[in-house]
Amino acid sequence: MSETEKIAGRVKELRELIEYHSNAYYNADAPEIEDDEYDALMRELRALEEKYPELRDENSPTVKVGGAASSKFASVEHTVAMQSLRDVFSMDEVEQFCADFSGAQFVVEKKIDGLSVSLEYTDGVLTRGSTRGDGRVGEDITENLLTIASIPHRIRTDAKFLEVRGEVYMPRRTFAALNQSQEENGLKTFKNPRNAAAGSLRQKDASITASRGLDIFVFNVQQVSGIEFDTHSQSLGYLAECGFPVSPEFTVVSDFAGVADAIEKIGSQRGILEYDIDGAVIKVNSLNLRKSAGVTSKFPKWAVAFKYPPEQKETVLRDIEVTVGRTGVLTPTGIFDPVMLAGTSVGRASLHNQDYITQKDIRIGDTVVLRKAGEIIPEVVSVAVHGGGEPYRLPEVCPSCGERVFRLEDEAALRCLNPDCPAQLLRNIIHFASRDAMDIEGMGPAVIEQLISSGRISSPADIYNLTEDDISSLDRMGKKSAQNLLAAIERSKSNDLYKLIFALGIRHIGESASRLLAERFGSMSALMEASSVDFASIDGFGEIMAESVVDFFSTVHAKELVGRLADYGVNMTALADGKENSSDRLSGLTFVITGTLDGMTRDEAKALIILNGGKASGSVSKKTSYLLAGENPGSKLTKAEELGVKVISLSELEEMINA
Secondary structure, three states: OOHHHHHHHHHHHHHHHHHHHHHHHHHOOOOOOOHHHHHHHHHHHHHHHHHOHHHOOOOOHHHOOOOOOOOOOOEEEOOOOOOOOEEEOOHHHHHHHHHHOOOOOEEEEEEEOOEEEEEEEEOOEEEEEEEOOOOOEEEEOHHHHOOOOOOOOEOOOOOOEEEEEEEEEOOHHHHHHHHHHHHHOOOOOOOOHHHHHHHHHOOOOHHHHHOOOOEEEEEEEEEEEOOOOOEHHHHHHHHHHOOOOEOOOOEEEOOHHHHHHHHHHHHHHOOOOOOOEEEEEEEEOEHHHHHHHOEOOOOEOOEEEEOOOOOEEEEEEEEEEEEEOOOOEEEEEEEEEEEEEOOEEEEEEEOOOHHHHHHHOOOOOOEEEEEEEOOOEEEEEEEEEOOOOOOOOOOOEOOOOOOEEEOOOOOOOOEEOOOOOHHHHHHHHHHHHOOOOOOOOOOOHHHHHHHHHOOOOOOHHHHHHOOHHHHHOOOOOOHHHHHHHHHHHHHHOOOOHHHHHHHOOOOOOOHHHHHHHHHHHOEHHHHHHOOHHHHHOOOOOOHHHHHHHHHHHOOHHHHHHHHHHHHOOOOOEOHHHOOOOOOOOOOOOEEEEEOEOOOOOHHHHHHHHHHOOOEEEOOOOOOOOEEEEOEOOOHHHHHHHHHOOEEEOHHHHHHHHHO
8 A cells, every 4th residue: 555545544533532422522422532632633633634735625614614514403504604723732823823913802711611603683582592413504592592591581772683602511519419419310421511411401391401511601793783893802891791602702912822821820729710611712793804814615714722631640659448229230449649730639430340440450559630521520541650559340249239240231230230239229218209209208318328337228219118116216307307207208209200210210311301101101001011112112212222121121120119108109101191191182292380379299290291291391482382380480480471472371371172
């Protein structure tokens, strides 16, 4: 093979790799490599295309922006292209950029790591919001963006039309809580806050987006009519006056020295910010100078993004701790000599599974290289020096119950399949009693741990056989507390079916999937008799989810558990029997629920709407048919009145169904 053929082959390989990882990052919200690894691939491809111009291609990733618009949403054609930024990786490159605009002012901003969106306001009212997509065509996600509290629905402005660009992100604390919840419920965790934000924002159900605690920073005026600005900093000041949360702590400087100081300051804050950043952005401040500088097919020439190198440090692996999760997965965690990384002390990091340990040849006593993936999750990059230990193998038996562990087909994890495993039991019952599941108020982890250790419960079903004496004998649980807990246990028996399905802790089945199952089958008996084909036919259900439900209910343990719960009087049917009162009378109608309803919870009202063919949304928009309002309705009522959406009471909803 000639040298030219080798180069052409490498260019082809790089383009395919970048396209694959770009799709995983932008469209699937599930990146497989770190940002610096992706950047290295892109830099290599760009260098080869510059050196060998005959290999350039207009469809190369080096000239394309972001991802593609999803077919799940209506497409939006951007009047002003939402371009990407040219990345630079050294201060020399930054200095050259500043020299190209000698004498100009620059604005230095944090590069927020999230999902880029456009917000359009007509006469001060938010009329449309969309994703960047490929820069030219994005997705209409107006309903989801309306659920983000920091995005103003209405602004005071003299502009007849205003389009701004911002970055939707997930705060670090919110991300940590979300991943903990996902893990406890046996669901897939998110790799970093950026992908959690993107996945949350691109949900078909706006109520899921609303529950994810997203936020936004606005950083640019895309287009405006009726107002003129001379500088970028002036436009940011105006947006702040309008009520937008603008690019945080942006700095206006007049030369390279000022730019360098601002970059250094932002870099020193990376570990202590409440949100993720993936660099610093340097922009020419003068809007007229921007116009004369122009743009390329992918980048504006008047801005660059400086990428910080990932911080890495060496430390010694002292031990590997193996824990058992709620779904039986054995998780190895490395225990290290603490080191400071991205502003925090790190002494522990997940080692994921045996494949990960074997691939990196991690052994106790090794000196390893640590970094924080996405500036937040500690991980082992490599082994620097072996410390003389033997290759590490995860135990062949469960460290909690001593039963043999198994590696299931298509899984990297080892799993304990013993349903009576103590480690799983505690986490299973905590989940069963949690608010989103059976909602047993007063039955927290401390109480459950005492009940298990004292032998009073060894199954979720045992909760319904507890006596006042069982509970009052626990630490800090007197007679009154025992009576309150028993009352909460009794109330939980009448929960809707979807809450019980979710409480069972079926792998891959979250609250939304539980609602779909309850809506589709109406009763626990019908659900248990259904086949994987029946499950797979449900819109929003995948093959893995279908198989997981079938596998769960095929076990003797699950059948016995459901049987005992039924014997204790736990409700086994969807609201109002799920069949008798189902209809299509609300078909084609979208409802939003607000306030406190008389005689019914909002979840029950939502289930009633879905049961009768309607759609329940989390936010009011022009597409909303009715606002179902109770006491203390809040801002949704104001929004409905502004848009002319009809407001109804619970009794009026019931009349619509029973007509």
